[in-house]
Amino acid sequence: MDERYTLPIAKITKETEDINTYTFKHNLGAKPGQFIMLTDFEGGEKPFSISVCSETEFSVTIKRIGDFTTRLFKKNVGDLMSFRGAYGSSFFIHKKRVLLVGGGYAVPTFYFLAKTLIENGSEITLINGSRTKSEHVFADKFATLNIRTINTTDDGSFGEKGTSVDIADRLLEEEKFDFVYASGPEMMMKALQPVISDNKYEFLFERYMKCAIGICGNCTMDPLGIRLCVEGPVLPKEKVEQLSEFGKYHRKPSGSRVNF
Amino acid sequence: MDERYTLPIAKITKETEDINTYTFKHNLGAKPGQFIMLTDFEGGEKPFSISVCSETEFSVTIKRIGDFTTRLFKKNVGDLMSFRGAYGSSFFIHKKRVLLVGGGYAVPTFYFLAKTLIENGSEITLINGSRTKSEHVFADKFATLNIRTINTTDDGSFGEKGTSVDIADRLLEEEKFDFVYASGPEMMMKALQPVISDNKYEFLFERYMKCAIGICGNCTMDPLGIRLCVEGPVLPKEKVEQLSEFGKYHRKPSGSRVNF
Amino acid sequence: MNKIKTEFLGAKVSSPLVLPAGVMGMSFSGLNYCVENGIGVVTSKSLTLVERSGHNGPVIAEFEGGFINAMGLCNPGIVEGLAEINEFKQHSDTPVIVSVFATNTEDFIELTNYVNKSQGDFIELNLSCPNVFDEFGIPLAASKDKVAEIVRAVKEISTIPVIAKLSPNVYNISEIALVAEAAGADALCMINTVGPGMLIDKKMVKPILSNRTGGLSGPCIKPIALRLIHEVYSKVNIPIIGTGGVTNGDDAIEMIMAGSTLIGVGTAVYYRGIEVFDKINQEMIKFMDEENYASINDLPKLEKLK
Amino acid sequence: MNKIKTEFLGAKVSSPLVLPAGVMGMSFSGLNYCVENGIGVVTSKSLTLVERSGHNGPVIAEFEGGFINAMGLCNPGIVEGLAEINEFKQHSDTPVIVSVFATNTEDFIELTNYVNKSQGDFIELNLSCPNVFDEFGIPLAASKDKVAEIVRAVKEISTIPVIAKLSPNVYNISEIALVAEAAGADALCMINTVGPGMLIDKKMVKPILSNRTGGLSGPCIKPIALRLIHEVYSKVNIPIIGTGGVTNGDDAIEMIMAGSTLIGVGTAVYYRGIEVFDKINQEMIKFMDEENYASINDLPKLEKLK
Numbered sequence A, B: 001m002d003e004r005y006t007l008p009i010a011k012i013t014k015e016t017e018d019i020n021t022y023t024f025k026h027n028l029g030a031k032p033g034q035f036i037m038l039t040d041f042e043g044g045e046k047p048f049s050i051s052v053c054s055e056t057e058f059s060v061t062i063k064r065i066g067d068f069t070t071r072l073f074k075k076n077v078g079d080l081m082s083f084r085g086a087y088g089s090s091f092f093i094h095k096k097r098v099l100l101v102g103g104g105y106a107v108p109t110f111y112f113l114a115k116t117l118i119e120n121g122s123e124i125t126l127i128n129g130s131r132t133k134s135e136h137v138f139a140d141k142f143a144t145l146n147i148r149t150i151n152t153t154d155d156g157s158f159g160e161k162g163t164s165v166d167i168a169d170r171l172l173e174e175e176k177f178d179f180v181y182a183s184g185p186e187m188m189m190k191a192l193q194p195v196i197s198d199n200k201y202e203f204l205f206e207r208y209m210k211c212a213i214g215i216c217g218n219c220t221m222d223p224l225g226i227r228l229c230v231e232g233p234v235l236p237k238e239k240v241e242q243l244s245e246f247g248k249y250h251r252k253p254s255g256s257r258v259n260f
Numbered sequence C, D: 001m002n003k004i005k006t007e008f009l010g011a012k013v014s015s016p017l018v019l020p021a022g023v024m025g026m027s028f029s030g031l032n033y034c035v036e037n038g039i040g041v042v043t044s045k046s047l048t049l050v051e052r053s054g055h056n057g058p059v060i061a062e063f064e065g066g067f068i069n070a071m072g073l074c075n076p077g078i079v080e081g082l083a084e085i086n087e088f089k090q091h092s093d094t095p096v097i098v099s100v101f102a103t104n105t106e107d108f109i110e111l112t113n114y115v116n117k118s119q120g121d122f123i124e125l126n127l128s129c130p131n132v133f134d135e136f137g138i139p140l141a142a143s144k145d146k147v148a149e150i151v152r153a154v155k156e157i158s159t160i161p162v163i164a165k166l167s168p169n170v171y172n173i174s175e176i177a178l179v180a181e182a183a184g185a186d187a188l189c190m191i192n193t194v195g196p197g198m199l200i201d202k203k204m205v206k207p208i209l210s211n212r213t214g215g216l217s218g219p220c221i222k223p224i225a226l227r228l229i230h231e232v233y234s235k236v237n238i239p240i241i242g243t244g245g246v247t248n249g250d251d252a253i254e255m256i257m258a259g260s261t262l263i264g265v266g267t268a269v270y271y272r273g274i275e276v277f278d279k280i281n282q283e284m285i286k287f288m289d290e291e292n293y294a295s296i297n298d299l300p301k302l303e304k305l306k
């Protein structure tokens, strides 16, 4: 059965003006890269990546974007929310030298990934990028992990100046990595792709999701037809290279295409 | 799931003019005393006790009585039949000195019971009773088991002369048994009851059954309300002693009472 | 157990759970066995004027999520059936709903006259059996006119409250419920089995049920029951016995939230044994404890539809 | 795989399995993914004249034996939808059924004019969506007159065969099927989702689906589908795409025996993965091998009803 849980929000952590982390006391049993479908039964159910996950609690880190997330930002600790999942594919756990390239609200899922990689003895370099200091997330949390982190902002207001892709480009010229992970805006990943074309990698994608269980077909990726909610959201290089819509278009709730 | 199997009749053994044994190649996984519901999808589905049961096949030994069994007696090896089960309670396996008191078409289920008792090291005495030689069943089969068997007919045409109850009465005066099992016409069991009132015992009952899964209520036994298809057909002494309908009446398919 | 005590049309009941018509309701002892296992109200098998043996077997078949059944309204007839109920009443003060089935108003009136003389506490009109199509055609509950006529006629003469049992297989359930209410029904029982459906033996190429088709019951009909109950609850002012697929405490709570006052538990007897009633009672109490509801009567209901 | 080759309205199909409307049918690539996994015929999401975003989430919820869903007919509109189909056709010769939805004859005619200009092989009239009640009321398939009118109008202008998709939630399915046949339908697809049903979140006391209700699909509707298909098969002379709860080879065989020519497989994609089509193909072949049927076309049918 596709179980649904309805629980009070146990904790709300303000990360930036527009990004909050919501914590629930529940043993989700998820793997890094997976997501939940979250709803308040007021209209709308949306996918969010898991940013923290232990046997007693899990968190999702959410950016205020539209109707649903705006309503969510008005909720308080103790308010009930309902979720199902975890769904989807997860990141391959590579035990050697890995590079994590992240951008914006999509970085926090790397926290869950990094914890798991550390447990498996990987040697981690994280690029945590954002546009500007006030939008930078999880820097403190990553600092508590014993990993090499490079913070970067487009405007240089925090960490280095430049995009995550700029930093990745520089690192890859100097060093060798066995595996690259990317999670961030699609155009960031699109820009990253040529930079890491000699590497093995996995990208975390976002597409509009409705059923999240692989039947409605709203989240299929052209031309493969694979469903981002089942075969994704984490896709390996071989798949990414075949995607004709990557960096070009995605589909609205109606299924109609919109260009990035 | 309440599984249903449709299989060809693998073997038909004529036991008497009116009694046949039907064998199916199927691992039923039943316990002695349990029954199946058998149908040919021509109208009617009826309960029959399991007389032989191994990992590769099982048998039911059936007396021609009414519409359904008359149709059944016209079937040939290879004809398809459908069954579900095994259902119901089973005989307690007592490992010491046991007495089996059987009558008519209800005796064969003691073959399955005896085999199981033997495996458990019980010391078995079987009274195999019938009205007359031509109605006597399974004498040969029981002879192959290394147990003490007393064949008896009302008219003395085969084995001793007398009813199963007469023989049981005599044996119990002379010997001690740790447990008594009875399977036969209800009036036989009714007559047996006072004879074995000092013993522990179990009786196998028959009542009209429809669902066989404990919901229709057609097979409940007054005044307990227990369902013969779930809590029975094998009932222990404590239950039997409380039954007000025992030897008095049973219920028709309509639920209406008919006296024996 | 105080938490789950409630009232139904003036009668005190120890649990909101009801044994629905046709399940374990053949004999006084079958009803009593359910009482011993925690049921709050029992319903007899649907009784007809004349004894009926019902359909030939197989009468029931399982599929994923439920059963189809076509018992064919087997019952010993109203006289013997009421004798069982009276015998039950000698040993128990648990309220009894007498379910009756007929195909026309005159017969329903005659049945009611019998029931008036029995110790039954409520009379339930089975207007919705889906398993006697070949014999009687589409259930009465599909027609507003017939529902109105029969309920009115029975209500006029019945000395005990009248419950109308509705069919799920209609598009206009609230209209039918409103008609029943207007005609004087004191309560509604819904839903009867869904469909009907059919299953096939693919080796013998035959329908499994000898009646070919049978109504669906069990967990899979719960969403349909919840939807219909909520729609009807939004419109009527009489209590509803919510029935259909209730298998555990969560289901029972959902039934109440959808608008039920009492909750039928039928097919679940197969899934969880005769102990199912006690189990569901306990599960409801556990939920109320966790969520701080003092009584089953405090449980909130879904917002009504407009 | 030769055993399961068959024909449907003159088209050769590699497997009798059909992807029904609304499942994986949003994009050319989704359809193609199902073809790679063994489906014989694909159906598009039901297309409307104007783009629809569909209902807010949650749009789907599971229960024992199935799902309720209320997607709300989300689709990119007929023009973009047909563009996806044409793109699909560039890569595949698998037959495509174009499903269209409208609420009146004029719109169905307009939709048909678009479909005529596409590479779709069949047009399917969704007369039976149970998830847009609030917006559009009771499905058209509940009315004989509307079914007749729409099918006739579409048939008159359609350049490809016309399939009518029927609703299970009626008492007179064969009458409706006969009306569709008489109006010129070349085939029937049945059944659409059942109910609809509702599920409740008991902590928040809210319906789980944002549309409140949703149609039932999955294993638990199979008995209803089999019953209705058999009844319709007994009366009409046009082929049926039997859909509803088919999850394994046994189910598919039963559908054929009930009277189906092709078999829809939707919700099972959840239960058994996208590989479900190949799995069912193999399971059908296994059954045919065991029972000595040389071809899917040799499978016997249940005796027709009189």
Ligand SMILES: Cc1cc2nc3c(=O)[nH]c(=O)nc-3n(C[C@H](O)[C@H](O)[C@H](O)COP(=O)(O)OP(=O)(O)OC[C@H]3O[C@@H](n4cnc5c(N)ncnc54)[C@H](O)[C@@H]3O)c2cc1C
Pocket: A035, A044, A046, A047, A048, A049, A050, A060, A061, A062, A063, A064, A065, A066, A067, A068, A069, A070, A105, A106, A109, A205, A206, A207, A208, A209, A233, A250, A252
């Ligand atoms: C697998 C997955 C993981 C995600 N993880 C996170 C996360 O950890 N944190 C987070 O803040 N967000 C995450 N998202 C995105 C998140 O689901 C959307 O931001 C959210 O649904 C917006 O809802 P809304 O009602 O507030 O905005 P809406 O009003 O629905 O959307 C506002 C805009 O965003 C677009 N949009 C919405 N959802 C998507 C989508 N899934 N893909 C592409 N565009 C979309 C809409 O088309 C619209 O233009 C994830 C999405 C996916 C698919």
Ligand SMILES: Cc1cc2nc3c(=O)[nH]c(=O)nc-3n(C[C@H](O)[C@H](O)[C@H](O)COP(=O)(O)OP(=O)(O)OC[C@H]3O[C@@H](n4cnc5c(N)ncnc54)[C@H](O)[C@@H]3O)c2cc1C
Pocket: B035, B044, B046, B047, B048, B049, B050, B060, B061, B062, B063, B064, B065, B066, B067, B068, B069, B070, B105, B106, B109, B205, B206, B207, B208, B209, B233, B250, B252
């Ligand atoms: C648990 C159980 C185990 C059984 N085991 C065997 C067995 O191993 N071998 C065997 O031959 N028979 C057995 N029976 C009895 C068998 O089920 C019936 O003989 C059979 O159903 C008769 O079917 P029919 O259609 O041929 O006769 P019908 O026409 O149905 O019946 C003929 C007469 O028998 C009566 N009758 C039918 N079934 C029952 C019943 N269950 N209880 C009481 N009276 C009944 C009818 O009321 C009628 O008077 C068993 C019954 C039960 C309940």
Ligand SMILES: Cc1cc2nc3c(=O)[nH]c(=O)nc-3n(C[C@H](O)[C@H](O)[C@H](O)COP(=O)(O)O)c2cc1C
Pocket: B215, B216, C020, C021, C022, C023, C045, C046, C069, C071, C073, C099, C126, C129, C165, C191, C192, C193, C216, C217, C218, C219, C221, C243, C244, C245, C246, C264, C265, C266, C267, C268
């Ligand atoms: C074996 C069986 C027999 C039934 N007989 C009757 C009946 O005689 N009269 C009636 O109104 N409903 C009858 N029903 C319907 C039930 O009362 C109930 O409405 C239905 O089964 C749904 O509840 P459930 O899912 O809890 O079983 C019967 C149901 C079953 C399973």
Ligand SMILES: Cc1cc2nc3c(=O)[nH]c(=O)nc-3n(C[C@H](O)[C@H](O)[C@H](O)COP(=O)(O)O)c2cc1C
Pocket: A215, A216, D020, D021, D022, D023, D045, D046, D069, D071, D073, D099, D126, D129, D165, D191, D192, D193, D216, D217, D218, D219, D221, D243, D244, D245, D246, D264, D265, D266, D267, D268
């Ligand atoms: C998510 C989902 C979306 C559906 N959308 C449509 C649709 O747009 N048009 C339609 O005619 N049927 C639609 N249906 C109904 C299916 O085509 C099919 O008739 C039904 O699901 C029964 O088959 P199944 O049990 O194999 O899923 C949808 C079903 C599901 C589960």
Ligand code: FES
Pocket: A208, A209, A210, A211, A212, A213, A214, A215, A216, A217, A218, A219, A220, A227, A228, A229, A230
């Ligand atoms: S969201 Fe429905 S298939 Fe992925």
Ligand code: FES
Pocket: B208, B209, B210, B211, B212, B213, B214, B215, B216, B217, B218, B219, B220, B227, B228, B229, B230
């Ligand atoms: S036969 Fe139905 S309860 Fe026993």
